[in-house]
Amino acid sequence: MPSRPRQDLWNRVDQRLEQLLIRPEENLSAALESNRADGLPSIDVSPLFGKLLGMLITISSARRVLEVGTLGGYSTTWMARALPKDGHLVTLELNPHHAEVAQANLARAGVLDRVEVRVGPAAESLRKLQEEGAKPFDLIFLDADKRSMPIYLDWSLKLARKDTIIVADNVVRDGRILDADTKDEDTQGTRRFLELAGSNPHLSITALQTVGIKEHDGFAIAVVVD
Numbered sequence: 061m062p063s064r065p066r067q068d069l070w071n072r073v074d075q076r077l078e079q080l081l082i083r084p085e086e087n088l089s090a091a092l093e094s095n096r097a098d099g100l101p102s103i104d105v106s107p108l109f110g111k112l113l114g115m116l117i118t119i120s121s122a123r124r125v126l127e128v129g130t131l132g133g134y135s136t137t138w139m140a141r142a143l144p145k146d147g148h149l150v151t152l153e154l155n156p157h158h159a160e161v162a163q164a165n166l167a168r169a170g171v172l173d174r175v176e177v178r179v180g181p182a183a184e185s186l187r188k189l190q191e192e193g194a195k196p197f198d199l200i201f202l203d204a205d206k207r208s209m210p211i212y213l214d215w216s217l218k219l220a221r222k223d224t225i226i227v228a229d230n231v232v233r234d235g236r237i238l239d240a241d242t243k244d245e246d247t248q249g250t251r252r253f254l255e256l257a258g259s260n261p262h263l264s265i266t267a268l269q270t271v272g273i274k275e276h277d278g279f280a281i282a283v284v285v286d
């Protein structure tokens with residue numbers, strides 16, 4: 061089908077992979093529909109990426125998870141479902157309406173017992189977590205405003221321990237990260253995040269480009285090495 065636009069092909073491949081790999085009992089499309097019905101932007105992680113986040117939790121036996129950027133709790137639900145019953149997930153969201161929709165989705169999915177949604181600017185919530193003496197998190201997922209990624213990286217390191225996994229979404233954005241002269245603060249934040257994380261001796265980090273229903277983008281995975 062060489063005349064079809066690539067995006068159409070990527071969409072169809074994602075759909076096929078979802079059909080083959082996401083089991084009916086783990087399907088969370090109702091949450092996505094509820095997010096759209098409530099007017100939330102369509103920027104949740106893809107189902108296949110949500111599943112990967114859950115699998116990273118399973119593989120690493122993570123019990124304490126921190127998420128920055130809740131939206132309607134779609135990625136939150138994938139991660140919370142992978143936690144043991146006594147696991148705990150803290151998710152940070154600026155927008156009270158998003159947080160409210162997320163609470164409803166998390167309750168419907170039966171995981172609200174494991175999840176705490178904190179409303180407010182993430183940088184403040186992160187500071188408060190540290191002031192409270194929060195125990196280190198085992199996995200941290202950064203997916204809020206991209207201009208603040210360098211700040212979120214700093215806080216992540218403070219709230220981490222050796223072997224903590226840090227996942228960062230949207231690190232490619234259709235290749236915009238190549239533009240050193242960009243005026244776009246989100247792109248600048250992502251570029252700076254990659255520079256800082258890539259040169260931090262306490263982190264081992266890689267990133268992969270992705271294509272699919274989220275177009276051309278990518279994610280980074282880092283682990284705290286000491």
Ligand code: SAH
Pocket residue numbers: 103104105128129130131132133134135136152153154155158180181182183203204205208
């Ligand atoms: N992780 C979600 C998608 C998050 S979208 C999922 O995959 O389902 C990004 C979210 O970050 C939005 O809900 C937005 O309101 C929130 N956000 C933006 N700026 C923020 C800030 N300064 N602090 C906390 N959350 C913020």
Ligand code: DHB
Pocket residue numbers: 103104105203204229230
């Ligand atoms: C945007 C944010 C995201 O986290 C994402 O996955 C896709 C798009 C955005 O702000 O446009």
Ligand code: MG
Pocket residue numbers: 103104105203229230
């Ligand atoms: Mg994202």
